[in-house]
Structures are given as C-alpha cells and as structure tokens.
Amino acid sequence: xxxxxxxxxxxxADAAELRLVERLRGKDExxxxxxxxxxxxxxxxxxxxxxxxxxxxxEVVQETxxxxxxGIDRFEGRSSVKTWVLRILVNRAKxxxxxxxxxVPFAALAGEESGGDFHAVAADRFLTEAAKYPRHWGSPLxxxxxxxxxxxxxxxxxxxxxxxxxxLPPAQRTxxxxxxxxxxxxxxxxxxLDITETNQRVxxxxxxxxxxxxxxxxxxxxx
Amino acid sequence: MxxxxxxxxxxxxxxxxxxxxxxDYLEGTLSDVDRRRFEEHLEVCVRCVAYVEQIRLTIGATGxxxxxxxxxxxxxxxxxxxxxxxxxx
Numbered sequence: 001x002x003x004x005x006x007x008x009x010x011x012x013a014d015a016a017e018l019r020l021v022e023r024l025r026g027k028d029e030x031x032x033x034x035x036x037x038x039x040x041x042x043x044x045x046x047x048x049x050x051x052x053x054x055x056x057x058x059e060v061v062q063e064t065x066x067x068x069x070x071g072i073d074r075f076e077g078r079s080s081v082k083t084w085v086l087r088i089l090v091n092r093a094k095x096x097x098x099x100x101x102x103x104v105p106f107a108a109l110a111g112e113e114s115g116g117d118f119h120a121v122a123a124d125r126f127l128t129e130a131a132k133y134p135r136h137w138g139s140p141l142x143x144x145x146x147x148x149x150x151x152x153x154x155x156x157x158x159x160x161x162x163x164x165x166x167x168l169p170p171a172q173r174t175x176x177x178x179x180x181x182x183x184x185x186x187x188x189x190x191x192x193l194d195i196t197e198t199n200q201r202v203x204x205x206x207x208x209x210x211x212x213x214x215x216x217x218x219x220x221x222x223x
Numbered sequence: 224m225x226x227x228x229x230x231x232x233x234x235x236x237x238x239x240x241x242x243x244x245x246x247d248y249l250e251g252t253l254s255d256v257d258r259r260r261f262e263e264h265l266e267v268c269v270r271c272v273a274y275v276e277q278i279r280l281t282i283g284a285t286g287x288x289x290x291x292x293x294x295x296x297x298x299x300x301x302x303x304x305x306x307x308x309x310x311x312x
Contacts, residue, residue, distance in 0.1 A: 027311040029304070036303055041292035044299075058299045065303050069310045118243075121274075126239040135237035141273035144280050152284045161281075161288035180282050181289030186250060205246035212281040 020081055024072045036065065039082060042182060043089050049174040050090075050097035050106070060096050064089040083188075090192045110171040110195045114202035120209035147219065157215065164214035168207050175200060176207035236260045241271050245278050 023031035040061060047057035047064075067088050075084060098105055126135050144152065151157060165173055174193065178184045184192075190200040236257075241264055247253050248261050265272050295303075 029307060029311065032307050033304060036300065037295070040295040040300070040303070044295060045289075045292045058296070061295075062299065062302055062306065066306050066310070069307065120242045120245070121239070123239070126237075133237075135239040136268075137238045137270040141270045141277070143273050144277050152280055153287070157284065158288040161285055165285070165289070176285065177289065180285040183286070201246055201250055201252065204250075205243075208246060208278060208281060208285075209242075211285060212277055215281060215284070216277065 017077065017081060021072065021075060021077065024069070024081075032069075035081070035085075039085060043086070046086070046174075046177065046182070047089060047093040049170060049177065050093035052097070052100050056096060056100055057093070060089065060093045064092055067092070086182075087192060094193075106171065106174075107194055109169075110193065110199050110203060113169045113171045114199050114206070118206055118209075120205070121213070142219070144215075144219070151219070152215075157218070160214060160218050161211055164211045165207075168210060171195075172203045172207040172210075175203040176211070179204055180208070236264050238264075238268065238271050238274075241268075242274055245275055248275075249278070 020031060020035070043061050043064065044054075044057055047060040048054060051057045051060060064085065068085055071088075075081070079087075094106055125138055127133055127138050129135065165176060168176065171193075175189060178189045178192070179186070186197055186200055186204075190197045193200070195203075241261060244253060244257065244261065248258065253261060265275065294300075
C-alpha cells in the first residue's frame with residue numbers, strides 16, 4: 001500500500017542527491033557550505049574519536065572536504081553523498097590517528113574492548129544459582145515509560161547520556177556514536193572500522209548496556 | 224501462554240542471560256531457537272519486558288542526546304570555505 005509513497009520519497013531523495021552533485025560540480029559555494037554546516041559538526045566529532053587532539057581532528061575534517069571537492073567529478077553515486085563523505089573522513093581519521101599516536105590500530109582496540117568478562121547488569125541484581133528461580137531478577141525493574149513525562153527527554157538526561165558515552169572506552173564509544181547517533185547500520189560500521197560484524201555487535205552491546213545502567217542509576221537517585 | 228509444550232522442550236533462558244543477548248535479539252542475529260526462547264521469556268517475565276523497554280528507550284534517547292553537536296569552530300569553517308574558493312578558482 002505504501003509502495004507508491006516510498007517510491008516517490010526514494011525518487012525525490014535521488015533527485016535531491018543528483019542536484020547536490022551537480023551543484024558541487026558547478027562550484028556552487030552555497031550548496032557546498034550548506035553541507036559543510038549540516039555535516040561538519042558530526043564529522044568533527046567522528047574524526048575526534050580516532051585522533052589525539054581536536055586540532056588534528058579539525059585538520060582531518062578540512063582535508064576531507066578538499067578530497068571531496070577533488071573527487072566530486074569521479075563520484076559515481078553508488079552511495080549517498082553523505083555516506084561517501086563520511087567514508088573518506090573515517091579513512092583519513094584512522095590513518096592520521098594511527099600515525100599520530102603510534103599506538104594500537106583500531107581493530108586491536110576493538111578486540112581488547114570486546115574481550116574479557118562483561119556484565120550488562122551487575123551480577124548481584126540476580127538471584128543466585130541456589131534460588132528457586134536461579135539467575136532471575138532479584139527485584140522488579142521500574143518501567144521507564146511510567147517515568148514522569150519527558151524524564152528521558154530532559155536536557156539533564158541527555159547531558160547524562162553524553163557524559164556516559166564520553167566515559168566509554170574508545171572503540172565502544174565510536175560504535176555507539178555511529179550506530180545510535182549517526183544512524184549507520186551494522187555492516188556500514190563494521191566495514192568502515194574494519195572489524196567483524198560480531199565484534200561490532202559486542203562493542204555496541206557493551207556501550208548500550210553501560211548507557212542504560214547510567215540512566216538507571218540516575219533515575220534511581222532522583223526517585 | 225497456555226500452551227507450554229514448546230517452552231518446556233527448550234532449555235530455559237534465565238534473566239541474567241537474556242540481558243546479555245538483548246543486542247543480538249534487536250539486531251536480528253539470534254538463531255530461530257534462541258529468538259523463540261527470548262520471546263517466550265518475555266511473555267512470562269515483566270521484569271525482562273521492562274529491561275528490553277529500557278534498552279529501546281536508551282537507544283532512542285542516545286540518538287537525541289547526540290543529535291546536535293556544536294557548530295563548527297568559525298576558524299575551521301572559514302578555512303574550509305577558503306579551500307573551496309581556491310578549488311573553484
């Protein structure tokens with residue numbers, strides 16, 4: 001039923017993409033600065049995940065835009081312009097980060113952060129093996145949907161989430177940023193970061209679990 | 224929920240294990256058997272229903288938390304525009 005609408009929306013998106021590419025090829029500064037302003041802040045944040053300082057991240061963003069301009073005539077439209085731009089950014093940021101830091105490559109970091117023991121929820125929240133219902137919740141969980149209206153929408157809560165993400169180890173932070181903030185899908189993230197899909201999923205799991213735990217602790221202390 | 228023949232045939236999934244596979248569940252990477260076990264658990268466990276709901280709400284709130292990063296620093300923006308003008312010239 002929704003087919004015609006979807007087709008129309010997809011066709012409109014394609015047309016907008018084509019127009020954007022044409023304007024960039026036509027050296028239209030307004031079109032260029034529009035996407036710089038729209039995507040630049042996310043790009044800077046993303047670049048920062050791989051680089052040792054904001055200054056280096058800013059250089060990566062600038063270099064990326066130059067590479068975009070130099071490559072726009074060869075852009076074939078197999079992905080959206082934004083996906084293409086972000087791929088250039090991630091590749092450059094990774095290369096630059098590896099060079100600057102001379103530390104473990106991202107894949108090694110990702111391996112480290114997905115190894116070892118992990119508990120999404122503290123073990124003492126569950127009943128022991130000896131209980132009638134072993135390893136089931138020891139006490140009820142609050143329904144967050146019953147939280148005071150907009151508790152999850154409040155500026156305070158959103159700030160808390162940002163600081164919980166800041167505290168994550170780098171690979172987990174990068175994955176949750178790309179998945180839940182930038183909206184990439186699993187294969188896009190594992191490709192861009194050169195990690196397996198399983199690894200990507202483990203990092204995402206740990207990151208989301210920790211953010212949930214931070215929210216729970218905050219809601220509990222506020223209650 | 225009245226028909227427990229299938230449930231009984233499956234090894235049980237304790238809550239403590241469910242919270243570790245919730246991402247696999249949401250990503251659609253659980254095997255059919257594990258997915259069924261997961262869903263059957265939710266049918267009888269309000270605590271895990273609340274947990275999965277919390278995870279879903281966390282995902283949504285995370286998206287909103289990061290939706291508006293600060294604007295580009297003016298100097299960087301100017302530098303990019305200058306680079307564009309060089310390129311366009």
